[in-house]
Amino acid sequence: DGGITQSPKYLFRKEGQNVTLSCEQNLNHDAMYWYRQDPGQGLRLIYYSQIVNDFQKGDIAEGYSVSREKKESFPLTVTSAQKNPTAFYLCASSIRRDTPFTYNEQFFGPGTRLTVL
């Protein structure tokens, strides 16, 4: 049964602590993405990776870090430098080809709702 898994579904942390959110996919997709969703603001891109061992900053990368050591995994660390980390975090993946118009649709995981107390 292919798909994207994110764990945990709900996460609580104290202010000042780093926390790592898990994202795993078995769709054999090259590209993976992390988004943050706040009420009324849609999805904002944090980081994305088009290939293993490579990743790029998105629009709101400050206070976050990622790694892409394996094709299936793209964990996101929310560091203590992130000023307002409470949000809904979504991971996604897609097929990537090296010709125009061939970025296919993104498949999303169920999300992790992070609350920093």
Place this chain on the structure above:
Amino acid sequence: GQQVMQIPQYQHVQEGEDFTTYCNSSTTLSNIQWYKQRPGGHPVFLIQLVKSGEVKKQKRLTFQFGEAKKNSSLHITATQTTDVGTYFCAGLGNAGGTSYGKLTFGQGTILTVHP
């Protein structure tokens, strides 16, 4: 950087009424995608438009991509309670540009349908 604006932010309709959401990009897009997110859920892909002036239909849903590839719309005919959710457009930057490979999402339109 690339910006995608979506209106309206909210739309309340009676069941059976039509609904339209509009999307405008600050730059020319390679393609545009539409997603639906049910309350408490995650975004699910609906469709991708690639060609200038393209129109695609999925049952009661009609998607359009503008001639200049900078705007798009989603129209739902005769809404049903199952249409409830947030509809997002997402634009893919042009090939060769710095934003190629990443989607920029609009803010979404939250649709509620009263039975």
